Amino acid sequence: MLNGGIHLSMLIGPAVATPAPADVMDALDAVQVTTSSQLGAFQLTFKAGRTSSLIASRVPAGFFDPIITRVILIVTVNGQPNVIMDGVVTRQELSPSNAVGQSTLTITGEDLSRMMDLVEMPFMRYPGMPISARVLLLLAKYAVLGMAPLVIPPLLPDITLPIDKIPTQSGTDLAYVKQLAEQCGFVFYIEPGPAAGSSIAYFGPDIRIPDPQPALTVDMDAASNVETLSFSLDGTAKKITVITVLDPLTGKIPIPVPVPNLSALRPPMGLRPALPAKVEFGDGTGGLSLADAANRALGIVLKANDSITGTGTLDVLRYGRVLRSRMMVGVRGAGIAYDGLYYVNSVTHSLKRGEYKQNFNLSRDGLVANVSGVSP
Structure with a gap:
């Protein structure tokens, strides 16, 4: 075409x-x-x-x-x-x-x-199965579509004795997997490829592939490879969430635990991270067990918001390759405050005859790059 x-x-x-x-x-x-x-x-x-x-x-x-x-x-x-x-x-x-x-x-x-959101499974039970085992069992049904599961277990054990509680699914497979991901602070998505007809069903923390893609270059005359690129800093994006847990001895005394808005699995990309601007109190944590509350806190840490976002458009022929989402990319030419490495959150491919362009969305946590240079 x-x-x-x-x-x-x-x-x-x-x-x-x-x-x-x-x-x-x-x-x-x-x-x-x-x-x-x-x-x-x-x-x-x-x-x-x-x-x-x-x-x-x-x-x-x-x-x-x-x-x-x-x-x-x-x-x-x-x-x-x-x-x-x-x-x-x-x-x-x-x-x-x-x-x-x-x-x-x-x-x-x-x-x-x-395909995982077509059939509801009322009261499907998983006695004695941890979250990772439940997800693997669900994804096994879709192996015929070429889906290869990549499931990362929660950082803390989540096994419940059948005499205490039996995990139950009451919706579609997709809804249940996303519910489990939300509990752990994980993400679930399906990455197409690398070969036609195969794909990877990923369930785990939102870890961006650390191998940076070639830099997006702006305002550098003939070296520029993007058509548009703009950045914004949201001073209200960062927050501290306070969750309440019951003390493990009596199970009655509430203990407030502040959870910082810092991602444990995403390395900082800026030397000047944005400071938290507000404090929120988490709902529904008072009745959780210590392990469940710890997983909820880890989930908040793993899903921390980035304060700086960037949007732009590029011509793939000029860029020389396809920009991929869920990876890192460098930026140069935007100035000292905004140059450096970013995460690629989403990409929209637009193809017509003789034309291939991409709209992209970037993010990171602070101003001023913490690296000396980016990939050419």
């Missing part, structure tokens, strides 16, 4: 995704893919005139039917393939137009986590 060292490949089909037929690729007009630590989504826009094969045969035959149709998108940049989406169709929209060539067929979908 693209040129200039960039090529888009698409696998699509009910049940098993196969290379897209020529008429489908010829009709493809635009692609948009969003990846973040929460959910991946995609949208495909096709030119769909009245005599188009998509309208005449493929849509009536169920080629784009929701849920059963899988879509895999692969972008090759300078010979390096990147699986940017592996998901299922959730919606199709047809927009006929009186103007010649303006009719469109829009296919919208989400990543494979949507």
Whole structure:
């Protein structure tokens, strides 16, 4: 679909995704893919005139039917393939137009986590199973989709004796896994790739891959590789959360425990971290056991907010590679206060014929870089 060292490949089909037929690729007009630590989504826009094969045969035959149709998108940049989406169709929209060539067929979908949100499991019980074992058991059902589980156990043991309490699932698999992640301060997401048809289902702390990607360069004439880039510092983002636990001896005396808004697993990126601006009191911790309260506190620490955010747009052909979310990237040319390393929180891929751009969102915890330089 693209040129200039960039090529888009698409696998699509009910049940098993196969290379897209020529008429489908010829009709493809635009692609948009969003990846973040929460959910991946995609949208495909096709030119769909009245005599188009998509309208005449493929849509009536169920080629784009929701849920059963899988879509895999692969972008090759300078010979390096990147699986940017592996998901299922959730919606199709047809927009006929009186103007010649303006009719469109829009296919919208989400990543494979949507398949975990289709069937509710009322009162599913997991006697004597820790959180990590429950997550592994749930994910085993989706191995047929090429999902490989990567499950990190909570930092503190969470095994409950069956005579005391039996963990119970009352919703869909996705809702339950996200509930367990929330309890531990973890995240759950599905990372497509590295090979087409395979993906990694990650359950664990929000650790960003520490290998920085090539730097985003702004305001440096010919060396600039981003089109726009802006930063903001939110002075109210940092806070101290106070949770209340009962003393382990009597189980009656409440003890307030302040939890700092510092991420234990994300190294600081700035020499001048923002100071906490407010104090909040956590709800629902008074009746928790000491281990559960400790996991709740660790969860608050692991999910600390960053005070500095950055947004921008880049042209992939000029940048030379695909910018990936959930990794680190360097910034240069923004000045002493904002240069340095950042986390890439989310990326939106926008592809058209002859054009591949990305919108991105960055964050870190303080001003002034704590490294002497960034990757070229």
